[in-house]
Amino acid sequence: MDRQTNPDRRMNLDIDWTSCQGHGLCAELLPEHITLDEWGYPLLDGTPVPARTVKRARRAAADCPVLALRLAPAQAG
Amino acid sequence: MTATFPDLYMSPRLLAPGAAPADLPTHHQRYGPLSHGDPEGVLRTVAESGLTGRGGAAFPTYRKLVSVAEAGRRSGRAPVVVANGAEGEPASRKDKTLLRLSPHLVLDGLQIAAHAVGAGEAYLGVEDGATWLESALAQRSGDPLPVTVVRLPKSFLSGQASALARYVSGGAALPAHPSPPVRERGVHRAPTLVQNVETLAHLALVARYGADWYRSAGTPAQPGSALCTVHVAGHEPRVTEAPYGLPLTRLLPLEDASAVLVGGYHGTWIPAREAAELTVDAGYLGAGVLAALPVGRCGLAETARVLRYLALQSAGQCGPCLNGLPRIATAFAALAAPGPQGTVRTDLARWSGLVEGRGACHHPDGTVRLVRSALTTFAAEADAHAHGHCTATDRTALLPVPQEA
Ligand SMILES: Cc1cc2nc3c(=O)[nH]c(=O)nc-3n(C[C@H](O)[C@H](O)[C@H](O)COP(=O)(O)O)c2cc1C
Ligand code: SF4
Ligand code: SF4
Numbered sequence: 061m062d063r064q065t066n067p068d069r070r071m072n073l074d075i076d077w078t079s080c081q082g083h084g085l086c087a088e089l090l091p092e093h094i095t096l097d098e099w100g101y102p103l104l105d106g107t108p109v110p111a112r113t114v115k116r117a118r119r120a121a122a123d124c125p126v127l128a129l130r131l132a133p134a135q136a137g
Numbered sequence: 138m139t140a141t142f143p144d145l146y147m148s149p150r151l152l153a154p155g156a157a158p159a160d161l162p163t164h165h166q167r168y169g170p171l172s173h174g175d176p177e178g179v180l181r182t183v184a185e186s187g188l189t190g191r192g193g194a195a196f197p198t199y200r201k202l203v204s205v206a207e208a209g210r211r212s213g214r215a216p217v218v219v220a221n222g223a224e225g226e227p228a229s230r231k232d233k234t235l236l237r238l239s240p241h242l243v244l245d246g247l248q249i250a251a252h253a254v255g256a257g258e259a260y261l262g263v264e265d266g267a268t269w270l271e272s273a274l275a276q277r278s279g280d281p282l283p284v285t286v287v288r289l290p291k292s293f294l295s296g297q298a299s300a301l302a303r304y305v306s307g308g309a310a311l312p313a314h315p316s317p318p319v320r321e322r323g324v325h326r327a328p329t330l331v332q333n334v335e336t337l338a339h340l341a342l343v344a345r346y347g348a349d350w351y352r353s354a355g356t357p358a359q360p361g362s363a364l365c366t367v368h369v370a371g372h373e374p375r376v377t378e379a380p381y382g383l384p385l386t387r388l389l390p391l392e393d394a395s396a397v398l399v400g401g402y403h404g405t406w407i408p409a410r411e412a413a414e415l416t417v418d419a420g421y422l423g424a425g426v427l428a429a430l431p432v433g434r435c436g437l438a439e440t441a442r443v444l445r446y447l448a449l450q451s452a453g454q455c456g457p458c459l460n461g462l463p464r465i466a467t468a469f470a471a472l473a474a475p476g477p478q479g480t481v482r483t484d485l486a487r488w489s490g491l492v493e494g495r496g497a498c499h500h501p502d503g504t505v506r507l508v509r510s511a512l513t514t515f516a517a518e519a520d521a522h523a524h525g526h527c528t529a530t531d532r533t534a535l536l537p538v539p540q541e542a
Contacts, residue, residue: 076314077455078497097491101456132316 069111070134073104080128089120108134147354147380150362151338153238161276164241168345171245173281176206179253185348187360188340192221192296192333193403195419198340201320201330206254208321208328215257217324219305220247222263222334223289223296226401227446227537228426231364232334234376236266239338240273244284246337249344251282254330260305261334262287264295291539293402293450297498298331299323300452311452312498333424335364355381359419368398368428370535383417385427394429396436396514398536401426402443403503406436406514428536435529437518439536440511441466441473446538447504458501461492465508475522482519485512 073093082100093109094102109117109131121129153159159167173179184199209216220243224232236243243261251259259282261270267286274284287305289295295310302323304310323329332340339361343351352360359381367375367389379388391397397412399405400423407415409429430436448462465488468481489508492501512519521528 074316075495076497077457077495078312078314080456082456097457099456099460099491101460101495103491130316 069114070108071114071117071131072108072134073117074130074132075102075104076128076130079126080124081126083125086120086124086129089123090117093117094120102129147362147378149378150342150354151235151239151242151335151364151378152376156238158238159241161241161273164239168242168245168342171249171341171345173249173252174344176253176255179249179344180206182343182348183253183340186343186351187348188336188343188351189359189361189419190333191335191339191363191424193400193424195422198332198336201332202250202253205320205328205330209255212321212328214327216254216328216330217258217260217305218247218251218254218256218330218332219301219324220259220261220284220334220337221296221298221301221331222261223301224264224424225291225293225296226403226424226426227293227539228366228368228374228401228428229424230366230374231376231425233265235335235338235364236263236270240270241277242338242341243334244273244277244280245341245344246332246334246339247284248280248282249340250330250332250337254328256282256330258282258324258327259284260287260324261285262289262296262301262305264289264291293447294452294498294500297500299498301331302329311454312496312500314497363417363419363422363425365417365422365425365427368426368535370429370431370434370533374537379417381417381419385412385415385417388417389427389429391429393431395432395434396430398426398428398430398439399423402447402536403499403506405506405510406430406440407510408514430535431531433528433530434533434535435473435518435527436511436515437469437473437522438529438532439534440507440515441470442534442538443507443536444469444504447500447507449541451500452498455496455501457492457495461488462501462504464488465492465504469508469511472519472522475525475527478519478523482512 087094087096097103188198189195205216267288297312299313300310302319305324319329355361362380391409394409404423444466448466451458451462453459489505493505
């Protein structure tokens with residue numbers, strides 16, 4: 061199994077709704093996983109972030125002005 | 138005043154007969170002495186009993202006890218135990234009734250739970266009756282762990298586990314992001330066990346009489362009994378103890394009902410003829426609220442009033458909940474009035490999808506459950522309203538909603 065598709069390296073996105081201000085930056089940085097709802101808040105597509113996208117996802121998380129976007133290892137299996 | 142008929146469906150387990158509050162000598166006379174046993178033994182007995190939480194989610198109590206005990210060992214911090222007597226649900230009376238009539242059963246259970254997880258602090262959170270509970274505590278000189286009564290602000294949310302843990306820690310009574318969970322980091326950042334007061338009362342009896350005794354009520358899949366608050370039009374709400382598996386028709390008369398609200402304001406409307414086939418089931422009982430809507434009253438109007446209350450109770454912390462719940466409540470109010478409905482029903486469906494699962498707590502999810510069940514159960518009324526008709530003949534409100542400040 062190559063490291064691009066290895067399920068052990070996938071990550072899940074998670075929003076801390078008590079912090080998120082709907083800045084929408086995350087949707088610009090990670091459009092294939094995050095869109096915005098009609099009020100400007102992020103809608104996650106619910107799929108794990110594949111290994112090849114994890115680096116960009118980390119950027120998006122670090123760039124969220126209130127650090128509301130988080131990454132956690134996807135459950136194996 | 139809430140009427141109590143503790144021994145109508147089974148011999149009373151939790152509620153004092155005669156609806157007289159039990160002081161400590163009466164309590165000991167009734168239930169016998171409490172022995173704490175070793176923590177391992179207590180955990181084993183709780184596992185065998187199949188006891189589940191009575192705060193709404195019916196989560197296995199054994200699993201929560203074990204995970205808090207383990208988090209304590211892992212973190213090297215003594216856990217905190219919080220008895221949840223908030224009962225923020227306006228239609229529920231069972232926890233207040235239990236705390237008034239059988240406070241020592243809850244306090245016994247709190248000591249057992251604290252012992253089982255190796256807790257170093259214990260709290261009892263309530264909105265009402267704190268002074269009465271402090272006087273009950275003052276009678277108990279033999280308790281290994283002192284208990285602090287915490288007076289909670291009156292809100293639908295103050296009993297949500299993370300809001301409660303925050304408030305006990307000195308913060309606001311607002312829910313927190315669910316990760317890490319309170320069982321790992323709660324009150325004062327210590328692993329925290331939050332347990333509904335009724336769960337603790339059952340725990341006190343499981344510790345005394347064992348798992349087989351506990352399982353002698355209820356069904357093999359759902360052993361035991363639960364306190365229910367039953368609303369029937371024209372009567373005071375009634376708190377009663379019912380074994381799981383009991384037909385709902387034994388708890389509330391359905392001949393003159395069009396629908397039943399099962400599980401309270403985060404619960405489900407069910408047409409009366411379907412409810413007549415159901416039993417007391419932890420899958421939808423929630424915290425035990427049952428309300429029979431009489432024929433001739435408008436379930437849409439009832440739901441609209443409750444939704445307005447629920448929207449106002451949103452802590453307003455989470456964007457989708459802050460934006461969605463008031464819109465849902467306003468749209469539902471339009472549905473509850475006869476007249477053109479425009480896009481109201483598609484708006485409700487879309488907004489329900491947008492708030493579900495998108496908050497720090499389950500308030501949006503519970504609210505959506507109520508909305509969807511009302512749209513299904515009262516679809517015919519909604520159609521009539523769309524054509525300018527209303528089938529209701531009686532506008533008296535059934536479900537209690539607190540006055541707005
Ligand atoms: C919005 C909201 C309000 C809640 N209010 C209460 C409450 O008033 N009392 C209660 O015991 N549990 C309440 N809960 C459930 C608690 O979060 C928690 O699950 C429960 O106290 C755990 O105890 P149990 O396992 O003994 O049921 C609420 C949950 C939510 C989402
Ligand atoms: S960038 Fe952060 S604050 Fe903005 S929408 Fe995304 S998660 Fe929310
Ligand atoms: S989901 Fe709603 S009620 Fe729950 S914490 Fe967020 S804003 Fe408050």
